[in-house]
Amino acid sequence: MRWLSDSVKWAAIANMAAQIIGMLGQLIFIPIYLHAWGGEKYGSWMICVGVTAYAAILDFGVSQAASNEMIASIAKRDQKTAQIWSSLAFWVAIGMSLAVGLMGICAAPYAIDFLGNRLGAGDSSQALYFCVVIQLALLVTFNMYICLIRAAGANATASWISVLAIFLEVVIPPCIALGGGTLAQAAAGLVVPRLLGLVICGYALRALAPWATVTVASREYLVRAKEILIPSAANLLQPGGVALFLQGSLVVIGSMLGPQVAAAFGVARTVSRLPFQLCYVFTRAQMPNLTKSISASDKEGFLRSFKPVVLIYFCLTVPMLFCFAIFGEWFLRAWTHETLSFSFALVGGLALCSVLHSGWHMLSAPLVARNLHGGFSVAYFVLVSVSLCALNAMPNLASCVALIAIMEFFALIVSWRQFKSLVFLRF
Structure with a gap:
């Protein structure tokens, strides 16, 4: 380190x-x-x-x-x-x-x-x-x-x-x-x-x-x-969108398919998010440095602070999620003593969702650090709202996970466009 x-x-x-x-x-x-x-x-x-x-x-x-x-x-x-x-x-x-x-x-x-x-x-x-x-x-x-x-x-x-x-x-x-x-x-x-x-x-x-x-x-x-009205609204919408979707999807799935299925979905998603949290801890630790470097238009300082976050994502987070996609179903069944039912579609789909989620979170970190994330936050909240409504029409758990992956993919695209257009304009 x-x-x-x-x-x-x-x-x-x-x-x-x-x-x-x-x-x-x-x-x-x-x-x-x-x-x-x-x-x-x-x-x-x-x-x-x-x-x-x-x-x-x-x-x-x-x-x-x-x-x-x-x-x-x-x-x-x-x-x-x-x-x-x-x-x-x-x-x-x-x-x-x-x-x-x-x-x-x-x-x-x-x-x-x-x-x-x-x-x-x-x-x-x-x-x-x-x-x-x-x-x-x-x-x-x-x-x-x-x-x-x-x-x-x-x-x-x-x-x-x-x-x-x-x-x-x-x-x-x-x-x-x-x-x-x-x-x-x-x-x-x-x-x-x-x-x-x-x-x-x-x-x-x-x-x-x-x-x-x-x-x-x-x-x-x-x-x-x-x-700080606009930055505050952005800070409300981005974590608000994450919280709304994490909890809202659990409530929707529980209401449609029952608490037992919601428990299986929630447990699998909890484990799939652990590699993302690994990336998050380094991103969070670098936030003050990102704020200072972007505020001072210090490109070298920004790259010095942001490169470790990218390195953690590609060298640790993505490989860990790949392993989870392959071995996760077996692990979850053994871990819960087969109290809950898991499938490869559920585990692999949630691993993909976590890869995409980690990616857009990494790209949005510099935007958040200097209160430049208003556009992305609005777009993400709209994506979350539409996806939650669409979840109610999904026939089974696999289709719910597929819809979540599509939402995270669009969030990744939006964050990349915002990252390119806003962050590098500061230097």
Whole structure:
């Protein structure tokens, strides 16, 4: 890893640790879930708890956009502007956390009925629902803190805090399930890591960036908010599209073909996304460097930061997914003790989807780093919306996977065109 700077290296190691913990947790604990609850209940768990993926978009993209502007302000030694960006991100995140709680209370009767009658959560549906709502509200604020800590120059620290939270999230719920706990009790176990993470983040930000104090909202906040309106919308649409499709496709497949099929699809997709996450950790670690090099029109610095990401994609991610396509069906059957049914079409199709997804994510990273990803984000969200509607007309699981692969292919084409037209215009 000599081609990586020290800050990027430690951030990449921390991100890698998070992915390894997640990977080992999935390899060890998914069979435990299946043994404790069975395929149908585990499918319901994946559909319910997967909703927390939407936490990445519930601050309307402000945290990511504001933190990018913070990095640019710090690079210019403009601490006052950086402090305004941090305060803006804080107030938006707090406001959205409260809004999530309010919306959760309003939607409770309908959501609890859906959980109990359609997904088979039974008596646990009410407690399960409110645990998921609390988890969502906490995640919005937690993600904001992580963005601010990264922007303050402590990329590795932010990654290690995330590692701790992920480790606890991976370990606590399956232990509860193994002890005979219900879906609701396992969901309650997800709340603890984020509460602890918020406390640690608060102390870390105070120590690393004492200037990032929260001030009372003023008219200048509105001026700054207008500056990042389009980047924030883009930050909302891209992760929003990913979250919508990951969770939406699971819900659609579960509604059409049953929780058992949704569980098989979800488990296979989880494993197929592990090589993508390997590429993601290096991309995420390089984001501050990409932001600085594009802001300064430093072509050499950009290439020095971006080449390792491309190398990881072609030398590790793609070969790993090729192996998964060949041996994945056998592995998944043995891993789940044939509790779930898998096919070569499902495994091979999801491997192809992950190759395409990793490709467009890699190409869009420089766009995100300097808030240039508005066009791609809109196009991707449209692709996701159309594909989710089309999924309802698919007759079986294989055709659903084929449709997903087509969507990811078009996303790759759009990201490449945006990458060529926008990034290189900066140099």
